[in-house]
Each structure stands twice: as C-alpha cells, then as structure tokens.
Amino acid sequence: MVSFADLGLSQKVLQAVEDAGYTQPTPIQEGAIPHAIQGKDVCGIAQTGTGKTASFVLPMITRLERGRARARMPRTLILEPTRELAAQVDENFQKYGKYHKLNVALLIGGVSFGDQEKKLERGADVLIATPGRLLDHSERGKLLLTGVEVLVIDEADRMLDMGFIPDIERIVSLIPFTRQTLFFSATMPPEIQRLADKFLQGPVRVETAKPSTTAITVEQRLIRTGGKDYEKRATLRDALKSQDNIKNAIVFCNRKRDVATVWKSLEKHGFSVGALHGDMDQRSRTQMLQGFKDNEIQILVASDVAARGLDIPDVSHVYNYDVPIHAEDYVHRIGRTGRAGREGQAFSLVEKSATKYLDAIEKLIEKKIEWIDLADGVADAIDASEAEEPKRAKRGNSRKRGAKTEEKVEQPISEAKPSEEKEERKTKIKENNAQQKTGKDDDKNNDRRRNNKKNKVDNDNNQSTGFGAEDAIPAFMFNGR
Structure with a gap:
C-alpha cells in the first residue's frame, strides 16, 4: 500500500x-x-x-x-x-x-x-x-x-x-x-x-475516474414538484423535513435571484439558513462560508459559485432546487457531499419542464436516477402566505361587446352605497368633465387670440408678420391686377 x-x-x-x-x-x-x-x-x-x-x-x-x-x-x-x-x-x-x-x-x-x-x-x-x-x-x-x-x-x-x-x-x-x-x-x-x-x-x-462520473458514496434521488415557485418551495421544505439525519446541506439554485427568495422562505419557516452567490461582496461571502463550515448555519442556499472545488469535507446532503441546465454542473453540485469516502445524499426537485435537462444528466453519468415520493403531500405543506399573489386585473371593462353580466362586483366596504349617493356622484363627475372641457375650449380660444395678435402687421415698422383671422389682405398682393 x-x-x-x-x-x-x-x-x-x-x-x-x-x-x-x-x-x-x-x-x-x-x-x-x-x-x-x-x-x-x-x-x-x-x-x-x-x-x-x-x-x-x-x-x-x-x-x-x-x-x-x-x-x-x-x-x-x-x-x-x-x-x-x-x-x-x-x-x-x-x-x-x-x-x-x-x-x-x-x-x-x-x-x-x-x-x-x-x-x-x-x-x-x-x-x-x-x-x-x-x-x-x-x-x-x-x-x-x-x-x-x-x-x-x-x-x-x-x-x-x-x-x-x-x-x-x-x-x-x-x-x-x-x-x-x-x-x-x-x-x-x-x-x-x-x-x-x-x-x-x-x-x-x-x-482516476471516468470523466463526468459521480461518486458511488452519494445516494441520488429525484422528487417530483409543481412548476410554480411556491410549489417548489413547499416541496423543498418537505424534502428537508423528511430527512432526520441532516447534519448540514447545500441547496443549489440556477439563478441568483432565486437564491435570495429560497433563503428568505426557509428562514421564515424556522430553518437555520444562509445564502451565497456571486453578487455578494467578498467579505459577506467569506463570513457566510465560514459560518457554514463552523456549523453555525445548517443550510446554505447557493448558486453554482459554491459548486466547484470548495472544500467543505462533511456535507451530508445536497438539494438541487433547480435541475442544472448543464449536465456537468450536476456532477459538481452533488460532489459537495460524499467526499473523501464519506456517505452523502443528493436530491433533485424536477418539474415537468426540466425533464429534458434530467435526460441529459442521466445520459452523461450513464445511470438512471431513482424517483421517490415524499411522505407528506406537497399540498398540505403549502402555506397560504407562500402562494403567488393573484395577477392584477386589467383596467377597463373586460366584458365583450353585447354581452351581459349578472355578476355583481362586491363593494370594498361592508354596506353598499345608497342609490341617491351614486346618482349624486355621477352628476358631480359629469359636471367636472363639463368644466374641464369648457376650460380646454377656453384655453384653445385664448391660444387662438394670442396667435392672431402675434400675426398682425406691425404698423410701426410697416412689416407684415402673418395673416391672422382679423388681418386685412396686404395691398402688394393686388399689384398688377
């Protein structure tokens, strides 16, 4: 030896x-x-x-x-x-x-x-x-x-x-x-x-190993998830809670903005979590990484800046919040666990749109990865506050021309306004519109008068400055007639 x-x-x-x-x-x-x-x-x-x-x-x-x-x-x-x-x-x-x-x-x-x-x-x-x-x-x-x-x-x-x-x-x-x-x-x-x-x-x-192979000490699993962001976050929380032997874990996201979102979500739900991505200043990145190494932080949400070569020898779990777009990145991500002969576990959340990336990964590593079902349903874990906000309705009437609607729009207050109050409000609106229109007409008339004055002949200099509505036709135009 x-x-x-x-x-x-x-x-x-x-x-x-x-x-x-x-x-x-x-x-x-x-x-x-x-x-x-x-x-x-x-x-x-x-x-x-x-x-x-x-x-x-x-x-x-x-x-x-x-x-x-x-x-x-x-x-x-x-x-x-x-x-x-x-x-x-x-x-x-x-x-x-x-x-x-x-x-x-x-x-x-x-x-x-x-x-x-x-x-x-x-x-x-x-x-x-x-x-x-x-x-x-x-x-x-x-x-x-x-x-x-x-x-x-x-x-x-x-x-x-x-x-x-x-x-x-x-x-x-x-x-x-x-x-x-x-x-x-x-x-x-x-x-x-x-x-x-x-x-x-x-x-x-x-x-020492076939290119793009994964360590045999890493147990790899796939978890189905919905495509909505709040569904993926709920699935991630379920996946973290389903493992009772997590010493520490790295959660990888494809985009830096998702790193911040996932970090805030996990922190809100009581996890010991930090974040690491390329836009952070060097001091913050160093402190965050050191805190993870010293077990002050249990979960590190990171972009691929943490996937290559970082020597964190005893990471027990890796979670791919997003399936990596490049298959080689999968090898590097799950390589953060199972290092130096230790055992590790890697889980990847897979929505329907990411299956093509999964196919490329399995082709690269020449291995089919096993699917698992979480014990608790994702729907039960979805917090109402995690759900996406409803989209803002478009302005204007969305009803098609000629169509009638029998649905009544609920008032934002507990009791509806009296019909007299509605009619009074409509009358005021009409009056305001009429005043605005009158004001605009007055403005136009004033502009016209100013232009007419500007275009009048300057008698002192005996020069023509234009032909306004009130001007006489200059005499030189009749010369020779």
Whole structure:
C-alpha cells in the first residue's frame, strides 16, 4: 500500500501532512505527485472531492524549498476561477507549508490593489489569482510573469464555463515557454482537451475516474414538484423535513435571484439558513462560508459559485432546487457531499419542464436516477402566505361587446352605497368633465387670440408678420391686377 513517504515529498512536507492527519494519498495524488516533483507536465482528471488541490500543492512546496522570489516576479502561479477557490488553495499552502517560509500572495477581487501590490513588492513564491485581477495588476506594470517556473490551471472546465479562456491564453503568453504546467479538471469535454493540448508539452495523463462520473458514496434521488415557485418551495421544505439525519446541506439554485427568495422562505419557516452567490461582496461571502463550515448555519442556499472545488469535507446532503441546465454542473453540485469516502445524499426537485435537462444528466453519468415520493403531500405543506399573489386585473371593462353580466362586483366596504349617493356622484363627475372641457375650449380660444395678435402687421415698422383671422389682405398682393 502506497504512503505519502513513497511519493518523493520532502521531510518538512511529510511532517505537515502527518500533522494534518493524512496517512495515505488518494488515487489522483498517488498518480500526479511523483510526476509533478520530477518537473513533468501533468493533466489530472478526477471527480470533485478526491484531493486534486493537494496533488499540486504538495509537490510545489517541495520544489520551492530551494531559491527565493524577487520583487514583482512570482516563482509559481496558480489560476482559479473564483475567489473562494483561490482562498481555499491559500489555506492549503498555510496548512502544508507550515514548516516553510514561503511568501504567498492572493490576487482576487474585492480586496484593495494597494495591499496586494505590497505583497508583490516583497516577492511571492506562490501567486494564487483569478484571471481578471491578475491581468489588472499586469497592465498596471506591478507584476512580471517572466520568472514563473510552475503554472497551475485548476478547475479548467469551470474556466471554460465562465468565459475565462481568452484571459488564460493572454496570461500563458506572458509566461516563459520552459515552464512546467499542471492542468486539473473534474471533467474533460472536447473544448478542454483542445486547451490542454495547446498548453501542455508531452503531459502525463492521470485519470482516476471516468470523466463526468459521480461518486458511488452519494445516494441520488429525484422528487417530483409543481412548476410554480411556491410549489417548489413547499416541496423543498418537505424534502428537508423528511430527512432526520441532516447534519448540514447545500441547496443549489440556477439563478441568483432565486437564491435570495429560497433563503428568505426557509428562514421564515424556522430553518437555520444562509445564502451565497456571486453578487455578494467578498467579505459577506467569506463570513457566510465560514459560518457554514463552523456549523453555525445548517443550510446554505447557493448558486453554482459554491459548486466547484470548495472544500467543505462533511456535507451530508445536497438539494438541487433547480435541475442544472448543464449536465456537468450536476456532477459538481452533488460532489459537495460524499467526499473523501464519506456517505452523502443528493436530491433533485424536477418539474415537468426540466425533464429534458434530467435526460441529459442521466445520459452523461450513464445511470438512471431513482424517483421517490415524499411522505407528506406537497399540498398540505403549502402555506397560504407562500402562494403567488393573484395577477392584477386589467383596467377597463373586460366584458365583450353585447354581452351581459349578472355578476355583481362586491363593494370594498361592508354596506353598499345608497342609490341617491351614486346618482349624486355621477352628476358631480359629469359636471367636472363639463368644466374641464369648457376650460380646454377656453384655453384653445385664448391660444387662438394670442396667435392672431402675434400675426398682425406691425404698423410701426410697416412689416407684415402673418395673416391672422382679423388681418386685412396686404395691398402688394393686388399689384398688377
């Protein structure tokens, strides 16, 4: 049986790994670390939750034991698609590099440029960045990538989904050709394969699971629901209440606006819940995520910003409030549970319009997912306050021409108005309308008089200014007649 000591890691790194409580490497770590230490390009493919981050962090620390970084010239570069993933990698370097004096700089949005520039000036052994913020520093002249020895492109398929590929290509063009490149992804669609072929030189391919497969430790189930928003929220509450072994859970929504709606609904019904989506500022996102990790929040409602690579090791349940539009996202979402050999459960709420997305998911994972019926009916759980508000009636009379109606419109007060009062009100309305009409006619007459005065001949200057209703015809028009 292979141990970390067999992978070629330094003694300091091995001691840090032992302090963290790990004894045996995962398959992706066992396959990637030895080649990474030797300086070879690696293309690693493994489902989420299998330890890909340590597959490049551990060999990088070992290689960085020799040498020092210069100002504004990092020695290694790690590209991540989101701030949360970048911060997570930073935590890994703090944990496994505890016996090393490495300068680690984190370049992400939501943090002032000034603080980040100070770290770059001190010299960074490791630079962890999101593509946009990295290019911002580079264009300001505060960062040089000509000294990068190792480039890591993490969560490559997520980079593709978020439209970062043009930025990645620009960044790679600034890095020496002699670099070592470590390329990791949970899935390997054709677009990502072409990207790997472009960036890697004779790579060692390490594949520990069939692309787009789900962990066998995750129990997957489907739940039917109505298409109305209030029906889905009621079904979600039923699904949460039906599980008595929930330690914590992540509820995924396709849209950021639904994250806020579902969060408010669950909070209203007494659940311990928080929210996480891309429009939140960095401080709020960090606090919310930390609260979930520390079990201060039991349920986290999130968009797909939380689906990729976040290391929350002991999530017991995942709920898809919406069936993901892209089948690959399903793999990443349910990969938040059942990590590191633990058991997990994943439930997906499926309305009729989402069956085409479900078909694509089952085709991708090559597995039929079982349907279940909730013990309590959804109709019983629907709160009147959760129902959608009735649509506002159109203005005007909706009755067709010639049709008669016998229905009486209920008065908003307890007793109907007397008929005399109605007639009096109608009379006043007619009078007001007549006054308004008279006023408009007076206004028109006044305008006409003003125009006539304006158009009269100015006798002082003996010049014609127009032909008003009261003007005489000028004499010059009769000349020659």
